[in-house]
Amino acid sequence: MIIAHGWQRRFFLLVLLALLLFTLVYSLGLGAVSLGRREIFYIFLERVTGAVPADVAISAASRDIILNIRLPRVFQAALVGAALSVAGATLQGLFRNPLADPYIIGVSSGAALGATVAIVSGLTLGFAGFGAVPIMAFAGGLLTIALVYHLSRQGNHVPVMTLLLAGIAVGAFLSAFVSLLIFFSGERLHQVVFWMMGGLGGARWSYLRVMLPYVLLGCGCIYFFSRELNAMLLGEDTAHTLGIDPEKLKKIFLVAASLLVSAAVSTSGIIGFIGLVVPHIVRLLAGPDHRFLLPASALCGAIMLIGADTLARTIIAPAELPVGIITALLGAPFFLYLLRQRKKIRYF
Amino acid sequence: MVGVNLQVLDLTVNYGAYTALDAVTFSVEKGSCVALIGPNGAGKSSLLRTVSRLLKPSRGLLYLDGRDLQKIPLREISRSVAVVPQDTAIDFDFSVEEVVAMGRYPHLQRFQKEGRKDREIIAEAMQITGITHLASRSVVNLSGGERQRVIIARALAQEPEILLLDEPTANLDINYQVEFLELARTLNRERGVTIIAAIHDLNLAAQFFDCFILLNDRKILSLGRPEEVLTPQNIRIAYGMEAVVQRNPLHGKLHITVIKGNGTHPEGPARPGIHVIGGGEETVPLLDALLEAGYRPSVGPLTREDSGHRFAVYHALRVITLPPFSPVSDSFHRQHLELIKEAQVVVVPSIPFGMGNLRNLEAVQEAMSPGMSVLLFEETPVAQRDYCGGKAQLLYESIKNRGALVFRELKDLLSFLREQANPASPGPVYIRKALLSHKASHNLISGGNCNAG
Numbered sequence: 001m002i003i004a005h006g007w008q009r010r011f012f013l014l015v016l017l018a019l020l021l022f023t024l025v026y027s028l029g030l031g032a033v034s035l036g037r038r039e040i041f042y043i044f045l046e047r048v049t050g051a052v053p054a055d056v057a058i059s060a061a062s063r064d065i066i067l068n069i070r071l072p073r074v075f076q077a078a079l080v081g082a083a084l085s086v087a088g089a090t091l092q093g094l095f096r097n098p099l100a101d102p103y104i105i106g107v108s109s110g111a112a113l114g115a116t117v118a119i120v121s122g123l124t125l126g127f128a129g130f131g132a133v134p135i136m137a138f139a140g141g142l143l144t145i146a147l148v149y150h151l152s153r154q155g156n157h158v159p160v161m162t163l164l165l166a167g168i169a170v171g172a173f174l175s176a177f178v179s180l181l182i183f184f185s186g187e188r189l190h191q192v193v194f195w196m197m198g199g200l201g202g203a204r205w206s207y208l209r210v211m212l213p214y215v216l217l218g219c220g221c222i223y224f225f226s227r228e229l230n231a232m233l234l235g236e237d238t239a240h241t242l243g244i245d246p247e248k249l250k251k252i253f254l255v256a257a258s259l260l261v262s263a264a265v266s267t268s269g270i271i272g273f274i275g276l277v278v279p280h281i282v283r284l285l286a287g288p289d290h291r292f293l294l295p296a297s298a299l300c301g302a303i304m305l306i307g308a309d310t311l312a313r314t315i316i317a318p319a320e321l322p323v324g325i326i327t328a329l330l331g332a333p334f335f336l337y338l339l340r341q342r343k344k345i346r347y348f
Numbered sequence: 349m350v351g352v353n354l355q356v357l358d359l360t361v362n363y364g365a366y367t368a369l370d371a372v373t374f375s376v377e378k379g380s381c382v383a384l385i386g387p388n389g390a391g392k393s394s395l396l397r398t399v400s401r402l403l404k405p406s407r408g409l410l411y412l413d414g415r416d417l418q419k420i421p422l423r424e425i426s427r428s429v430a431v432v433p434q435d436t437a438i439d440f441d442f443s444v445e446e447v448v449a450m451g452r453y454p455h456l457q458r459f460q461k462e463g464r465k466d467r468e469i470i471a472e473a474m475q476i477t478g479i480t481h482l483a484s485r486s487v488v489n490l491s492g493g494e495r496q497r498v499i500i501a502r503a504l505a506q507e508p509e510i511l512l513l514d515e516p517t518a519n520l521d522i523n524y525q526v527e528f529l530e531l532a533r534t535l536n537r538e539r540g541v542t543i544i545a546a547i548h549d550l551n552l553a554a555q556f557f558d559c560f561i562l563l564n565d566r567k568i569l570s571l572g573r574p575e576e577v578l579t580p581q582n583i584r585i586a587y588g589m590e591a592v593v594q595r596n597p598l599h600g601k602l603h604i605t606v607i608k609g610n611g612t613h614p615e616g617p618a619r620p621g622i623h624v625i626g627g628g629e630e631t632v633p634l635l636d637a638l639l640e641a642g643y644r645p646s647v648g649p650l651t652r653e654d655s656g657h658r659f660a661v662y663h664a665l666r667v668i669t670l671p672p673f674s675p676v677s678d679s680f681h682r683q684h685l686e687l688i689k690e691a692q693v694v695v696v697p698s699i700p701f702g703m704g705n706l707r708n709l710e711a712v713q714e715a716m717s718p719g720m721s722v723l724l725f726e727e728t729p730v731a732q733r734d735y736c737g738g739k740a741q742l743l744y745e746s747i748k749n750r751g752a753l754v755f756r757e758l759k760d761l762l763s764f765l766r767e768q769a770n771p772a773s774p775g776p777v778y779i780r781k782a783l784l785s786h787k788a789s790h791n792l793i794s795g796g797n798c799n800a801g
Contacts, residue, residue, distance in 0.1 A: 006461070096439060224458070231450055233440045237433060241400050242506070243426030243454040288440040 009292045012285075016299035023303050024078065027310040028070050032318040035062055043067065073203035076211070077309040077323075078302035080200070080268045081278075083215045083260040085301025088275030089282075089293055090222050090257045093229045094250065095160050102261045102275035105167030105254070106148050107141040109174035111265040112196055114140025116181045119192050133195065134207070134266040141262030144170060145254060157247050160236075163254075197322035198271035200309050207267045218260035219298060225249060226290035233288065271324045273331035274301055274308075284338050304331075352414070353378040353510060353542050354399065359408035361394050368394035370566040371408070376544060376559075378509070381536045383553040384546040385577075386563035387587050392546035395563065396512045399544070400431045412510075426454040430503035434515045436495065438487045444498050445483040448473055451505025473504035477531060493524030500531065511535065513545035517552065525549070529556040554578060554602040562586060574602050592662060607662075620768070621646070623691035625708050627656025631697045634725065635659050637758055638695075641765065645695070646687050649680050649708065676707040684708065688715040693765070696747075698727035701740035709743045713750075721768075722752035725761055 029035045039058065043066045046052045087102040095104070102108070114136035148170050152162040182192050222229070228249050231239040236246040264271070278301040282293055308327045313320040354376040361369040369391045376382055384392045397403045399410065401422060410417035412428070430451070438447065451473065452466045462470070474480045477497040482490065487498055496516060503511060513532065517525035533556050535541045547553040553560070560577035562570045564586040570577045583591040589606055596603035622643050624635060627650040635656065638645050648668030650657040660667040668683050670676065676684070688694055694712055701709060716722055724730075724744065734740040748754065755761040 093440075098439070227453055227456075227458070230442075230446075231453060233442070234436055234438060234447070234450065235433075237397075237402055238431070238436060240402055240422070241426055241429070241431040242450060243421075243423035245422060283441065287446065288442055289446060 081305025084275035089279035106171030110144025137266035198269035198324035383557035430508035
């Protein structure tokens with residue numbers, strides 16, 4: 001309940017935040033090369049203050065692993081996990097359909113087509129530290145949502161059911177092109193398939209710098225209208241009679257969710273299940289009020305993706321699994337467990 | 349609280365090429381309780397949707413408290429107009445309190461938490477609608493009636509001046525329908541909330557509303573008090589059916605009865621003449637069964653207020669009409685004797701006898717003749733219906749002694765009549781015996797289908 005249990009929600013968010021920090025720090029030490037917490041601490045100390053106690057020696061390799069490989073990777077996992085979870089929660093609410101996931105309206109297929117075209121054609125354009133693949137993926141995702149929106153438009157309103165179906169149809173159509181390209185991709189096949197499975201192996205600071213504003217903008221924008229999203233769950237007409245313009249909000253939510261998904265997919269490929277499962281877990285625990293669901297999903301998604309990615313890069317070290325495999329392998333059974341427990345677990 | 353709350357002038361609404369409302373003009377005073385009636389597709393929902401700004405008028409103007417509705421910001425409208433739709437499907441696991449609290453959204457600034465006043469309003473809305481005990485329950489698991497109460501509580505939390513109800517009872521059981529409309533009535537009386545409700549059940553509407561707007565074919569056919577709107581003519585025009593409008597004896601509000609089969613009866617060979625004595629509630633099922641079986645009984649003598657009289661007049665049966673609250677005078681007694689003599693069968697229903705109608709029983713005794721069947725229908729023994737200190741029982745005895753037949757159940761009485769009409773079909777033995785003693789049966793012609801009880 002919104003009113004009586006405000007403190008419980010704040011407490012829950014604080015717990016999640018603490019858990020996120022712990023996961024962040026803990027996962028930094030894990031990997032092909034195991035690093036002690038003390039060493040990591042000194043690396044940060046050196047980075048921040050420029051000096052460490054004289055008796056501490058930090059190897060250049062360790063410094064490089066932490067600062068240029070693991071730190072951006074962990075941050076990217078957090079951002080992508082948060083972005084996908086928030087987009088999933090938003091689209092589930094917008095479509096009033098618990099089966100919706102961030103990829104349901106075709107953004108991922110568009111992004112995949114963009115990325116595949118870039119990989120297969122060997123495109124080499126670059127911009128602000130970005131290769132052709134993320135740029136094309138980002139553009140592909142946003143173009144797709146624009147197409148889906150205009151296809152489902154009837155006069156000046158967009159029925160969500162049409163939007164959903166148009167999204168699925170356009171997604172299937174674009175996926176066919178992706179398959180076609182893969183079929184003819186020859187020696188680049190592996191690269192395309194690997195990209196599509198999703199992974200954070202390519203994480204770098206430059207990606208983070210560009211992704212961060214989109215993720216903050218998308219999440220912030222959706223959170224700004226979280227109360228309206230609640231009202232939309234009672235139906236658009238009811239939302240309207242509560243003083244909300246559903247058409248305007250649909251546009252806002254779609255654009256914001258698409259930004260989040262495109263940003264995530266273009267840098268990390270198509271990571272499944274996080275965006276579907278995380279909002280459900282939070283909803284099962286604490287109800288569907290978006291004012292709480294959105295921040296909690298963001299934190300929870302970040303924690304889960306960092307965890308899954310850490311597992312992905314340690315489980316068969318020094319090689320690594322695509323993180324999408326881990327999220328699906330762990331997410332699906334956990335989700336089923338929660339569904340079966342459903343009645344007993346809403347705490348507040 | 350007098351003043352015009354809502355004014356609708358020359359309102360026309362088009363959906364593409366389809367016209368949903370055509371030049372509708374009316375105004376609703378503050379604090380009134382208006383029922384919006386009319387057949388499906390007449391424009392009831394479109395009108396409510398336009399008032400709540402879900403639809404845009406193609407032409408015409410709406411004024412809310414004297415202000416042009418189209419120029420008021422949506423959020424401001426939602427602070428004075430709340431809507432309860434037909435049904436709200438909520439698939440997400442909100443608690444009842446959370447849903448009711450959504451009614452405060454129009455009053456809250458962005459990111460503003462519900463304050464003490466809001467919480468009081470939410471608690472009060474739940475209390476009025478009787479859902480306080482459900483506060484922490486999930487709306488997903490509520491019954492239809494409970495969910496509709498949650499929705500009205502949410503609407504109340506908006507603190508509306510106008511409450512629009514769009515067929516709010518359409519999916520509810522009869523007990524919840526009444527409960528819901530009583531709640532609406534209470535809100536109207538105690539808080540002066542103007543209520544405009546689209547209702548398809550005319551009798552429910554008549555029971556709870558004192559002002560009517562009848563829409564037909566996207567226009568207003570009639571508006572005003574129930575007596576002005578709910579007329580047989582208006583109902584015929586709007587719904588294309590015949591109806592009888594009466595006062596309900598229990599609450600005195602208008603009651604509309606749709607006439608089955610438009611008063612026509614199966615065509616068939618002539619049936620023997622039947623006369624039914626007396627009236628009252630108990631007579632009506634008997635008369636109805638006789639009509640079903642193809643007879644056209646005569647009835648009487650009865651006063652105009654009698655249910656048997658209403659039935660007889662409606663079905664154009666011969667009836668002796670007494671002046672209101674009068675006993676059977678000599679002249680009416682003579683008329684009654686005539687009517688009995690014309691009949692081949694006289695039926696005495698299971699009605700009470702008092703000093704006012706004892707004379708009818710005397711008439712039976714007086715007019716009884718050997719060629720006539722007298723059937724006493726005794727659902728309850730006459731001793732329990734005798735309010736003349738035993739006089740009715742004595743008359744019954746005498747009538748029985750002169751060859752009258754007694755039936756305890758309506759279906760036996762009907763099968764006796766059928767038996768008389770069609771002697772070939774086997775029937776209970778006692779009827780055969782009765783038949784033998786009634787020579788009148790020779791001129792009875794076999795009838796069509798008779799549906800006995």
